[in-house]
Amino acid sequence: NAGVTQTPKFRVLKTGQSMTLLCAQDMNHEYMYWYRQDPGMGLRLIHYSVGEGTTAKGEVPDGYNVSRLKKQNFLLGLESAAPSQTSVYFCASSPTGLGSITGYTFGSGTRLTVV
Amino acid sequence: GQQVMQIPQYQHVQEGEDFTTYCNSSTTLSNIQWYKQRPGGHPVFLIQLVKSGEVKKQKRLTFQFGEAKKNSSLHITATQTTDVGTYFCAGRTGGSYIPTFGRGTSLIVHP
Numbered sequence: 001n002a003g004v005t006q007t008p009k010f011r012v013l014k015t016g017q018s019m020t021l022l023c024a025q026d027m028n029h030e031y032m033y034w035y036r037q038d039p040g041m042g043l044r045l046i047h048y049s050v051g052e053g054t055t056a057k058g059e060v061p062d063g064y065n066v067s068r069l070k071k072q073n074f075l076l077g078l079e080s081a082a083p084s085q086t087s088v089y090f091c092a093s094s095p096t097g098l099g100s101i102t103g104y105t106f107g108s109g110t111r112l113t114v115v
Numbered sequence: 116g117q118q119v120m121q122i123p124q125y126q127h128v129q130e131g132e133d134f135t136t137y138c139n140s141s142t143t144l145s146n147i148q149w150y151k152q153r154p155g156g157h158p159v160f161l162i163q164l165v166k167s168g169e170v171k172k173q174k175r176l177t178f179q180f181g182e183a184k185k186n187s188s189l190h191i192t193a194t195q196t197t198d199v200g201t202y203f204c205a206g207r208t209g210g211s212y213i214p215t216f217g218r219g220t221s222l223i224v225h226p
Contacts, residue, residue, distance in 0.1 A: 031212070033213075035216075040124070040218065041218060042121075042203065042216050042217060042218035042219050043158070043203065043216040044216075045213065048213060050212065058213070090157055090158070092158075096212075101163055102160065103148050103150070103160030103161075103162075103163060104148075104150075104158070104160060104205075105160070106157040106158045106159070107157060108156075108157050109157050
């Protein structure tokens with residue numbers, strides 16, 4: 001099993017450009033999440049999904065959109081990138097949202113720089 | 116909204132010393148999870164605690180959940196350089212499917 005796979009791993013964008021980050025999981029998990037991690041700020045939830053075709057806003061959703069057309073994929077879009085969106089982005093998945101003995105499984109992250 | 120505070124933010128220790136990080140919530144938690152993130156890596160799940168007063172051990176790591184289910188701690192005995200990284204707690208209240216992560220404690224071990 002590959003677990004949670006994120007692409008790309010690194011990306012540099014110019015201000016105003018758009019891009020999509022792809023997250024794929026092969027564990028048949030219902031819940032998927034997008035977090036951003038900035039120094040000293042921990043993990044902040046951007047958007048999440050509780051199942052195929054559903055999405056919901058997290059703590060810091062502004063400037064991002066998401067889609068979950070297939071259960072195994074969760075896409076994060078930046079419509080018009082800003083330097084404030086320079087961060088490390090992590091995708092995660094879990095079997096349910098009620099707490100699991102296996103916790104969240106995280107991808108290896110995407111390091112995004114907006115110049 | 117729910118807040119999960121984690122202290123300290125950083126901790127420097129000499130190899131062989133003990134280390135403890137604390138996680139405190141403003142509300143009662145249904146469960147709490149702990150994760151470890153190595154430098155340059157991604158968070159990796161360590162353990163979940165559910166019961167009031169629960170204590171679990173993983174080799175040199177001891178995890179505790181407070182009696183009131185509002186706080187938790189992770190204690191590492193005799194740290195090693197392999198323990199370097201950031202330790203996060205994530206707590207969930209009964210009314211939410213989504214846990215709140217603490218900001219993490221970065222452990223630096225000096226050989």
